[in-house]
Amino acid sequence: MIMSLGPYASFIVTSYAAAALVVVILIGWIVLDYRNQARRLRELARSGVTRRSGRSAVDAS
Structure with a gap:
């Protein structure tokens, strides 16, 4: 089932192709x-850097 896009077929196909490319x-x-x-986080974890949000409220005092 091929549809006829009329005189604007090239514009329509180009627009869809450009959108797909983007x-x-x-x-x-x-x-x-x-x-x-992910690589940067692995490097930080390997070097011993920890997240501040990982501490409990008791550790913050």
Whole structure:
């Protein structure tokens, strides 16, 4: 079932392709940033840095 998009077919197809490309780029960016953040957190944990929120109220005194 092929639909005729009329005289604006090239604009419509190009717009959808551009939107799909932007979505793919954003997904890739998020994946790369997640890997980078996870690596940085592992390095911090390995070096002994701890989260302040990990302490209990008794330890803060």
